[in-house]
Amino acid sequence: MPVVRDGRARDGRARDGAREGRPRPVGDRGAPAPDAGRAGARRRRAAEGRKRRARIVGGLAVIALVVLVGAAGVWAFSAFRGGPEPAADFAGPGGATVVVAVQPGDTAEQIAGEMADKGVTASSAAFYEAALQNSAITAVQPGYYRLQEGLPAADAVATLVDPAARVGQIQIAEGRQLHDTTDVNTGAVRKGIYTLISEASCAVGDGVPCVTYQQLDEAGAGDPAELGVADWARDAVSRVPDRDRQLEGLIAAGTWNVDPSASPAEMIRQLVTxxxxxxxxxxxxxTGANSGLDPYQVLVAASLIERESLPQDFAKVARVILNRLAIGQKLEFDSTVNYALDTTEVATTDVDRGTVTPWNTYASEGLPATPICSPGVGAVQAAENPEPGNWLYFVTINAQGDTLFTDNYQTHLDNIQKVEGGFLDSGR
Known part of the structure; x- marks a missing residue:
């Protein structure tokens, strides 16, 4: 039977019972005639059959879709686990200590892979399943963590999210030096960067030996290129007269993460890079456009700024350095004298200042041979963009850091008389 659209058959003819203008047979009360009624009933039964079949087919299609989606989810999870079997897991207790790295941007799946690779968990899927049950996993920060081999996955996750598991984090303050220094007046030892690295490596415990201060000192005297020294510093570093000090200033102030299970040279290379x-x-x-210094010289100047002043005066001290270099006047900074002596003191003695070293700016013109500490970013930026001015002299007059600047030497001598309470007296 043709499909009807808008009162016309698909073949262009009129509806059944109305072709060629003939009236449609009708029975009593306008009902269809008997023959037409039977035909209509057959058509209605056929239509109802088609509707029932459509509903059955549609229902089966929905069921099939749900099954397909469910199967896809099971397949995806099973694929990550390595199969439909339960994920392999250790019963515990844990064994030897290992260090696990969490890299910036790592997902739970990537951390799970690292756990399995290091033998902490029996499978990555076991760790992943356990991580999904512990919301603290989202707070884990990039860094290095101490765990044990052979842990049950739930225990591995609990250990990882415990702050006590974190190792290898080093905080280097502005003005810190590579080597330990001793305060002249108190005898207190200020830990150097190598000591801080050594202590961070010793925090791991059994199974991961400490890296010693001596090992780091020896590694730091190695080939600058292999230690990650940048191209812009390599030539100057290769000419440093004391190899033990060649990396001074090249490990910046800040908070750093190092792998405590790495070798001394690897740790240093990571920090330098x-x-x-x-x-x-x-x-x-x-920076040369503003300071006239090359990048390594800027770093040297920044280290002087860091040791000689407080942040509010950084840019002025930077200008004093540049003004003196421009006219060939010695810098005469006490901090450069102390650096060569491995001691810390605001003041120095006549003997100290008269001792010629590659760093003593009383004895030689120009910048010292290397930075004398690790400068902070603020000091580096001040060296890059010194404050305009004609100052040639400055003196800090008290422990609060109040500093007076001038371009006149006599005024400078007058300012020295304002120093409070023996602040510049030497303890030697």
Whole structure:
């Protein structure tokens, strides 16, 4: 039977019972005639049959879709686990200590892979399933963590999210030096960067030996290129007269994560490389337009600024350095004298200042042979963009850091008389 659309058959003819203008047969009260009624009933039964079949087919299609989606989810999870069987897991207790790295941007799946690779868990899927049950996993920060081999997955997750598991984090304050220094007046030892690295490596415990201060000192005297020294510093570093000090200033102040299970050279290389990236982010490579110094010289100047002044005076001290270099006047900074002596003191003695070293700016013109500490970003930025001015002299007159600047030597001598309470007296 043709499909009807808008009162016309698909073949262009009129509806059944109305072809050629003939009237449609009707029975009593306008009902269809008997023959037409039977035909209509057959058509209605056929239509109802088609509707029932459509509903059955549609229902089966929905069921099939649900089954398909469910099967896809099971397949995806099973694929991550490695199969339909329960994920392999250790019964515990744990064994030897290992260090696990969490990299920036790692997902739970990636951490799970690291756990399995290090033998902490029997499978990545076991750790992943356990991580889904512990909301604290979302707070884990990039860094290095101490765990044990052979842990049940739930225990591995609980250990990872415990702050006590974190190791290898080093905080280097502005003005810190590579080596330990001793305060002249109190005898207190200020830990150097190598000591801080050593202590961070010793925090791991059994199974991971400490890296010693001596090992780091020896590694730091190695080939600058192998230690990650950037191209812009390599030539100057290769000419440093004391190899033990060649990396001074190249490990920046800040908070760093190092792998405590790495070798001494690997730790140093990581810190030197990441520090170079930090320094370069300040515009170090383009700084010559403002300071007239090359990048390594900027770092040297920044270290002097860090040791000689407080942040509010950084840019002024930077200008004093540049003004003196421009006219060939010695810098005469006590901090450079102390650096060569491995001691810390605001003041120095006549003997100290008269001792010629590659760092003593009383004895030689120009910048010292290396930075004398690790400068902070603020000091580096001040060296890159010194404050305009004609100052040649400055003196800090008290422990609060109040500093007086001038371009006149007599005024400078007068300012020295304002120093409070023996602040500049030497303890030697």
């Amino acid at each position: 990441e520090s170079a990236e930090l320094y370069e982010s300040t515009g170090l490579l383009e």
